[in-house]
Every structure is written in C-alpha cells, then in structure tokens.
Amino acid sequence: MNLNKLRIPILFFSIVSLLQVSCAPVKEYQKMYLNDAEMELAMRKCEKFEMNFQLYREGASGANGGKTGGGCGCN
Amino acid sequence: MIRIPLTIIGLYMSIVSAFSQTATESDSSVYKSRKLKFEEANFVTGYYHQEGNNSAVTGGIGTEKLTDVSNTFDIKLTKYDSKDRLQNYNFELGFDIYTSASSDKVDPSTISSASSGDNRIYPSAAWTITNEKKGQSFGVNAAISSEYDYLSFGGGVSASKNSKDNSRQIGIKAQAFLDQVSIIYPIELRPAPYSSKSRNSFSTSVTLSQIINRRLQVAMIVDWAYQNGFLSLPFNRIYFSDASSDVEKLPSSRLKIPMGLRANYFLGDRYILRTFYRYYQDDWGMQAHTANVEATIKLTPFISISPFYRFHKQTAIDFFAPYGQHVKTEEFYSSDFDLSQLESNSGGMGFRAVSPDGILGITRLNTIEIRFDHYNRSTGLVSNIISLHAKFK
Numbered sequence: 001m002n003l004n005k006l007r008i009p010i011l012f013f014s015i016v017s018l019l020q021v022s023c024a025p026v027k028e029y030q031k032m033y034l035n036d037a038e039m040e041l042a043m044r045k046c047e048k049f050e051m052n053f054q055l056y057r058e059g060a061s062g063a064n065g066g067k068t069g070g071g072c073g074c075n
Numbered sequence: 076m077i078r079i080p081l082t083i084i085g086l087y088m089s090i091v092s093a094f095s096q097t098a099t100e101s102d103s104s105v106y107k108s109r110k111l112k113f114e115e116a117n118f119v120t121g122y123y124h125q126e127g128n129n130s131a132v133t134g135g136i137g138t139e140k141l142t143d144v145s146n147t148f149d150i151k152l153t154k155y156d157s158k159d160r161l162q163n164y165n166f167e168l169g170f171d172i173y174t175s176a177s178s179d180k181v182d183p184s185t186i187s188s189a190s191s192g193d194n195r196i197y198p199s200a201a202w203t204i205t206n207e208k209k210g211q212s213f214g215v216n217a218a219i220s221s222e223y224d225y226l227s228f229g230g231g232v233s234a235s236k237n238s239k240d241n242s243r244q245i246g247i248k249a250q251a252f253l254d255q256v257s258i259i260y261p262i263e264l265r266p267a268p269y270s271s272k273s274r275n276s277f278s279t280s281v282t283l284s285q286i287i288n289r290r291l292q293v294a295m296i297v298d299w300a301y302q303n304g305f306l307s308l309p310f311n312r313i314y315f316s317d318a319s320s321d322v323e324k325l326p327s328s329r330l331k332i333p334m335g336l337r338a339n340y341f342l343g344d345r346y347i348l349r350t351f352y353r354y355y356q357d358d359w360g361m362q363a364h365t366a367n368v369e370a371t372i373k374l375t376p377f378i379s380i381s382p383f384y385r386f387h388k389q390t391a392i393d394f395f396a397p398y399g400q401h402v403k404t405e406e407f408y409s410s411d412f413d414l415s416q417l418e419s420n421s422g423g424m425g426f427r428a429v430s431p432d433g434i435l436g437i438t439r440l441n442t443i444e445i446r447f448d449h450y451n452r453s454t455g456l457v458s459n460i461i462s463l464h465a466k467f468k
Binding site for chain 2: 030036041045046053063
C-alpha cells in the first residue's frame with residue numbers, strides 16, 4: 001500500500017480526531033435530543049433489506065453494522 | 076436562631092433518605108433480576124424488484140430481472156442476574172423467497188428450471204451481558220443461512236466499554252462465516268456431478284461513538300474483512316474474445332478494509348440530519364465511496380417522515396471485463412457487473428409512527444415504519460424496494 005492509497009484513511013482519522021477534541025461535556029439530563037430514537041447511530045431496522053441488496057449489487061460492503069461476508073448473493 | 080435546628084433537621088432528613096433509598100434500590104434490583112422480561116418483538120418485511128441487462132450468469136449480457144420477498148421476525152428478552160447485570164437474549168428467524176430470470180439461465184434447456192427461484196432461511200441467536208455500573212458489555216452470537224446451493228454457519232463475539240461520563244463508547248466485534256458453495260456449473264460446462272467447496276469469511280469491526288454536544292453525536296467504524304476459499308460463483312459464464320467460454324475465475328482470497336463515519340444532528344426541535352460516509356478498498360483493486368444523507372422531519376412528536384438520498388461510486392476490480400473482452404491467457408476473469416466500475420444513485424422516503432399507547436387499536440404495536448427506495452445504477456440496473464417494520468412492546 002503506497003502513501004497515495006493511505007491519503008483517505010489519514011484524512012479520515014484526522015477528521016475523527018478533530019471531532020474528539022471539540023467535544024463538550026453533556027450531562028444525562030441534557031440528553032433529550034441525543035436520546036431520541038431517530039438519533040441512534042445505527043441503520044434503521046427498516047433498512048436491513050435495502051442494505052442487503054446494496055451489498056449484492058455493489059462490490060463494496062461493510063462499516064455500516066451489516067455483515068461483510070457469509071451468505072451467497074448469487075443473483 | 077433557627078439555623079441550628081434547620082441544620083439538624085436537614086442532616087436527619089438526608090440520613091433517612093439516603094438509607095431508605097439504598098434499601099429500596101436493593102430490594103427492587105433483586106426482584107428485577109429474577110424475571111425474564113419480554114422487551115420487544117420486530118417484524119420486518121420487504122418486497123424488492125430489479126430490472127437490468129448485464130447478468131453475470133449469461134456472461135455480462137441478458138436479463139437481471141429479479142423479485143424477492145424477505146421477512147424477518149425477532150424477539151428480545153431481558154433479565155437481571157444475581158450480580159445486577161443485564162442479560163439480553165435475541166432470537167431471529169428470516170425467510171426469503173425469490174425468483175430470478177438469470178438463475179433460470181444456468182440450465183436454459185428447460186423452460187423454467189428449478190434454479191428460476193429459491194428460498195432462503197436464516198435463523199440466528201445472540202446473547203449479551205451488560206454491566207451497567209461499569210458501562211461494559213460482552214456478547215456472543217450464532218447464525219445459520221441455508222438455500223438450495225449455499226449453506227453458511229456464522230458465529231461471533233462482541234464487547235463494548237463506555238467512558239465514565241457515558242459520552243464515549245468503544246465497541247469491538249469479531250465474526251466468522253464458514254460457508255459451503257454447491258458447485259453448479261452452467262449446463263454446457265458441467266463436467267461432473269455436483270460437489271461443494273468452502274468459502275470462509277472472517278471480520279473484525281471497531282466502533283468508536285462519541286457525543287460531541289447536546290445535539291450532535293458521531294461514530295467511526297473500521298472493519299477488516301478477509302475471505303478465502305472459493306470466491307467465484309460457479310454458474311457465472313465468461314465469453315472470451317475468441318468466442319470460447321468458461322466459468323468465472325477469481326482469486327482464492329480477498330482482503331477488504333471499509334471505514335465508515337456516521338454523524339447525527341438534531342436541528343431545532345423538529346429536524347434530524349442523519350449522515351453516513353464510507354470509504355472502501357480491497358486487494359482486488361476496488362476503491363469505493365458511499366455517502367448517505369437523511370433528513371427526518373417530525374410532523375408531531377410521534378409521527379415523522381424521512382426523505383433520503385444515497386450516492387455510491389466504485390472502481391472495477393482488476394479482473395473485470397464485459398462480454399467478449401476477456402482473453403483466455405488471463406489468470407482470473409469475471410463479467411459480473413456488480414464488480415465493475417459504476418455509480419449509483421438512490422433515494423426515497425420513510426414514514427414512521429410511534430405511540431406508547433398502541434397503533435391501529437393494537438395496544439402492543441409500538442412502532443410502524445414504512446420505507447420506499449428507488450435505485451438507479453449507471454450500468455442500467457434499476458430497482459425498487461418497499462419495506463415495512465412493525466415493533467411490538
């Protein structure tokens with residue numbers, strides 16, 4: 001893997017590091033918005049079949065909580 | 076003058092309340108721990124239909140028409156054990172039925188062969204134990220997936236740890252799938268009776284979630300996935316430039332490294348922005364970018380709509396060429412357009428209704444969610460999917 005290929009991972013980790021240092025402490029009683037069901041940091045249950053077909057119709061997969069292997073996807 | 080009596084009363088009250096609180100908590104937690112409680116049940120169903128003209132079964136040309144009905148039902152039970160740890164039991168059963176015009180071309184000598192349609196059944200179970208005081212959890216899971224020409228056994232472990240202030244969580248997951256592929260070649264290339272070959276997939280996933288402020292939270296996911304064994308599909312045809320034919324041939328290992336970033340932001344009191352970006356690369360030469368944005372609008376505290384848009388772009392694997400363009404001297408070859416250079420655009424709308432008192436007169440029906448997605452791929456493949464999720468509590 002050359003440096004050019006590492007460009008995006010490095011950029012990615014830099015963004016995350018920047019976000020980490022810009023955090024403000026949030027108390028439990030201040031989590032009204034964060035605790036909303038729509039704010040969950042995961043795909044919706046309703047999306048599971050959609051994601052399944054994207055996994056078969058595109059070569060890329062993973063990093064979204066779904067599976068990265070197993071099952072056929074033949075058709 | 077009254078400062079001293081007030082201080083004494085205050086001290087007395089705080090001592091009494093402190094002790095009474097401890098006793099009550101202890102009693103209730105012991106009582107809770109012994110009961111297996113029904114937490115929720117979910118039913119998800121989806122209808123999918125696609126049309127296209129680049130079927131891998133017929134060498135990169137021919138119909139890709141496919142219809143699939145998928146269903147899953149899961150149930151979640153919880154209980155507290157004697158050490159006050161929360162135990163979670165999750166059982167799921169999935170069942171898909173599909174018809175595929177391209178699969179029918181595996182053996183086109185029959186008008187409608189057995190391969191024109193199939194069923195897939197996939198049960199799974201998961202157990203998680205959470206120590207809420209320490210903010211850590213551990214889990215194991217197992218899954219089976221079975222269809223006519225494919226059998227998959229999966230298993231995995233997971234663990235997570237929260238920061239002291241619950242603003243950060245790190246999660247680690249390891250998963251393995253041990254699969255058997257039935258070797259069913261196209262009818263004209265069938266040398267011998269069916270046999271089967273193995274395909275193994277191993278993956279690890281690290282997730283770091285972080286609360287940024289009262290309205291914004293993000294998660295970073297890094298996966299590492301390695302597959303080995305028979306990674307081609309035995310019934311995918313290749314037509315070479317000299318008009319001869321063979322079946323698809325791909326390397327026996329593949330390493331995939333996807334990285335994802337999710338960020339959800341609550342805007343005002345009614346709007347939520349859900350975003351996702353993924354960068355992907357593997358050692359077959361594919362690189363991909365995927366971005367997804369969804370804007371949830373709360374019409375009332377219980378009803379919301381969510382328009383969404385997704386964009387995906389990928390390069391082709393090193394071994395891809397369309398119909399009639401591979402040469403026989405190549406070591407590996409595929410005309411599967413799912414592995415070609417492509418862009419896709421998809422979008423649609425979700426509708427969600429939540430009510431703790433029940434929906435449509437059904438007391439236990441807590442959530443109804445309907446979602447429609449229209450998908451358009453630069454290779455000409457078009458698909459539509461409609462999904463329904465019902466949650467019972």
